[in-house]
Amino acid sequence: MQSQKASPKLKKLSCTQCSGPIELRGGHNVRTIVCRYCGACLDSKKEFAVLHSFLNQKRPFMPLTIGAKGKLKGVNFTVIGVLQYEQREDGEVYRWLEYLLFSYTHGYVYLCYEDGHWVMMHEVKDLPENDVEIFTPPKTKIVVRDKTFKVFECATAKLTYVEGELTWQARQNEAISYLDAICPPYMYSIEKRANEIEYFWGEYLSAKEVSEAFNFEMIKPSTVFACQPFGCPPTIAALAKGSLAASVLTLLLYFIVSSNGVYITSQVLGREVFSDGGVTSEFTIDDPSKLYGLTVSVPQLKNAWVALDVRIVNPQETEEFCNIPFDISYYEGYEGGEHWTEGSDEETAYFRVPESGTYKFEVEGEGNRGETSYPDANFMLNTVKLEIFRGVRLGHHTLAWFFITLLVSAPYFVLLYKFEKKRWDEDDEDD
Amino acid sequence: MPVSLTCPSCGHIIKQVTRSPQIVVCSACNSTNLLVSGRLEEIGESAILTEYPSIFEIYKTYRHKDWKFTPVGRVRYDYGDGFWDEWYVRSDGGKENWISVDEGDIAIEALAHNNIKVPQFNEIHVGGTLMINRVKMTVIEKNSCTMIGAQGELPFKIVPNDTYNYIDLLGPKRVSFTIEYQGDRVDCYKGVWIDPFEITEA
Numbered sequence: 001m002q003s004q005k006a007s008p009k010l011k012k013l014s015c016t017q018c019s020g021p022i023e024l025r026g027g028h029n030v031r032t033i034v035c036r037y038c039g040a041c042l043d044s045k046k047e048f049a050v051l052h053s054f055l056n057q058k059r060p061f062m063p064l065t066i067g068a069k070g071k072l073k074g075v076n077f078t079v080i081g082v083l084q085y086e087q088r089e090d091g092e093v094y095r096w097l098e099y100l101l102f103s104y105t106h107g108y109v110y111l112c113y114e115d116g117h118w119v120m121m122h123e124v125k126d127l128p129e130n131d132v133e134i135f136t137p138p139k140t141k142i143v144v145r146d147k148t149f150k151v152f153e154c155a156t157a158k159l160t161y162v163e164g165e166l167t168w169q170a171r172q173n174e175a176i177s178y179l180d181a182i183c184p185p186y187m188y189s190i191e192k193r194a195n196e197i198e199y200f201w202g203e204y205l206s207a208k209e210v211s212e213a214f215n216f217e218m219i220k221p222s223t224v225f226a227c228q229p230f231g232c233p234p235t236i237a238a239l240a241k242g243s244l245a246a247s248v249l250t251l252l253l254y255f256i257v258s259s260n261g262v263y264i265t266s267q268v269l270g271r272e273v274f275s276d277g278g279v280t281s282e283f284t285i286d287d288p289s290k291l292y293g294l295t296v297s298v299p300q301l302k303n304a305w306v307a308l309d310v311r312i313v314n315p316q317e318t319e320e321f322c323n324i325p326f327d328i329s330y331y332e333g334y335e336g337g338e339h340w341t342e343g344s345d346e347e348t349a350y351f352r353v354p355e356s357g358t359y360k361f362e363v364e365g366e367g368n369r370g371e372t373s374y375p376d377a378n379f380m381l382n383t384v385k386l387e388i389f390r391g392v393r394l395g396h397h398t399l400a401w402f403f404i405t406l407l408v409s410a411p412y413f414v415l416l417y418k419f420e421k422k423r424w425d426e427d428d429e430d431d
Numbered sequence: 432m433p434v435s436l437t438c439p440s441c442g443h444i445i446k447q448v449t450r451s452p453q454i455v456v457c458s459a460c461n462s463t464n465l466l467v468s469g470r471l472e473e474i475g476e477s478a479i480l481t482e483y484p485s486i487f488e489i490y491k492t493y494r495h496k497d498w499k500f501t502p503v504g505r506v507r508y509d510y511g512d513g514f515w516d517e518w519y520v521r522s523d524g525g526k527e528n529w530i531s532v533d534e535g536d537i538a539i540e541a542l543a544h545n546n547i548k549v550p551q552f553n554e555i556h557v558g559g560t561l562m563i564n565r566v567k568m569t570v571i572e573k574n575s576c577t578m579i580g581a582q583g584e585l586p587f588k589i590v591p592n593d594t595y596n597y598i599d600l601l602g603p604k605r606v607s608f609t610i611e612y613q614g615d616r617v618d619c620y621k622g623v624w625i626d627p628f629e630i631t632e633a
Binding site: 107 | 512533
């Protein structure tokens with residue numbers, strides 16, 4: 001059997017238009033090389049013949065240069081080419097760089113740079129599971145690889161600068177239409193040129209990761225990028241989400257366990273409450289282990305207040321078991337044509353008694369109109385109503401836990417909301 | 432269970448991993464050997480494959496999602512503008528597949544059954560579509576290639592400089608389909624394109 005060896009690979013050449021030195025770093029799928037000195041686009045498959053030239057190219061600022069080597073996602077890459085795209089909208093100009101990186105093991109990827117942000121993208125053959133047009137309204141959902149992406153931006157950009165090796169033949173000022181959909185830190189893009197459509201899968205990389213990989217000074221981003229993840233440590237995110245879940249559960253628990261109790265009886269006292277004090281008729285407490293509720297209402301209370309002392313006493317009125325103060329006030333009026341109210345004409349308090357038996361309420365009180373601090377001799381209320389409920393469950397502890405867990409989770413979700421608002425608002429402003 | 436074979440050319444002990452390889456290329460002397468009744472018979476020397484860094488190494492185990500596999504042989508084909516490697520891989524369950532690797536373009540394929548009707552090579556055009564088993568597929572490449580080297584264990588006899596025509600098709604959900612035309616013989620391979628970033632060492 002004959003032996004056959006691969007022909008040696010050319011590593012350097014002179015530009016066939018200007019004789020400028022060109023180094024070749026890509027693989028055999030490189031189709032064209034654009035000379036950085038004269039802009040000639042050379043055909044790597046036809047003895048580097050000049051296909052056309054990119055005229056009057058202005059070299060943009062580049063944090064990375066062609067030939068730089070670095071390791072991203074555990075894969076060794078070399079920068080072999082760079083492109084600059086420009087998008088104009090409402091008088092604003094947006095520019096970004098796309099570096100073409102080559103790896104012998106993983107092929108070609110694009111490392112996109114904009115305002116200090118980096119996204120590594122590579123071509124995939126994954127088409128969206130639903131039908132997607134290149135111009136689709138923002139936030140439309142796209143499912144790719146079982147992940148749900150939201151359309152972030154659809155636009156048309158033009159190529160304004162090219163240098164180095166490419167796997168395709170670029171044209172000066174050629175237009176591309178693109179759709180970017182996000183599922184941070186991932187991005188899914190569809191790019192449409194004159195005669196082809198390509199699909200890309202991307203992942204956001206931190207500026208630190210890229211600068212360390214390629215050993216250059218980091219440029220700190222000042223904005224929120226489309227697919228930038230909310231940079232919160234996973235443990236804190238998990239704690240916040242857990243706390244939110246716990247707060248929802250405790251709130252549910254509160255509604256399950258809390259109860260206003262069962263109505264037992266009601267007693268009505270008259271105006272004697274505000275003079276000598278009134279005493280209700282007897283009522284029975286048959287289960288002292290339960291919590292009882294006492295709702296005191298003063299039906300005619302309007303723009304006035306009352307302060308009542310309600311004492312629970314034995315039927316002989318010789319022993320007092322409990323003294324419950326009630327401060328009730330109710331105000332209303334009109335301001336700017338709007339009716340307003342403040343306070344209520346009733347209030348509820350809770351009590352227990354030491355043992356089952358019959359009891360009475362002793363009620364004493366005073367009151368006045370709200371608009372004067374001087375006693376009003378004519379102020380009088382005719383009715384004070386007392387209602388008793390058995391087996392009240394307050395659920396205050398559960399409610400307290402609801403607020404505690406909500407407070408624990410709140411900072412995370414507030415910051416997340418602000419971050420997401422910035423992500424989408426910046427794009428809305430662009431739109 | 433690997434079987435030990437002795438290279439008739441240099442005496443190197445070769446571990447046979449696949450069930451019934453036809454060809455075993457000795458890693459020590461690069462001689463190409465035909466496996467006949469459990470013994471190796473030298474039939475020539477294989478081309479030494481120029482070692483470019485590859486995503487796979489022979490006899491190292493890898494994982495793609497839930498699938499674990501070990502490359503046990505490879506054949507390199509030149510298609511004019513470059514080359515690609517066809518890795519012969521053995522999965523954990525003992526099934527054998529092919530993985531084609533061309534600078535990050537990776538497809539896992541297996542021989543499809545024979546009764547698939549496909550057009551003649553000349554009748555197919557890049558960008559056109561074919562219905563394969565009622566699935567519409569797009570022709571993404573039409574080319575010819577030459578075998579330029581081999582390594583490890585292979586299930587068929589290799590002939591260096593052997594040339595054949597091929598058609599690559601892309602279907603929905605990353606489905607790949609390759610039609611190989613070699614003389615009167617037509618072989619079809621069906622598989623799936625995979626993302627190199629989803630391959631990890633096991």
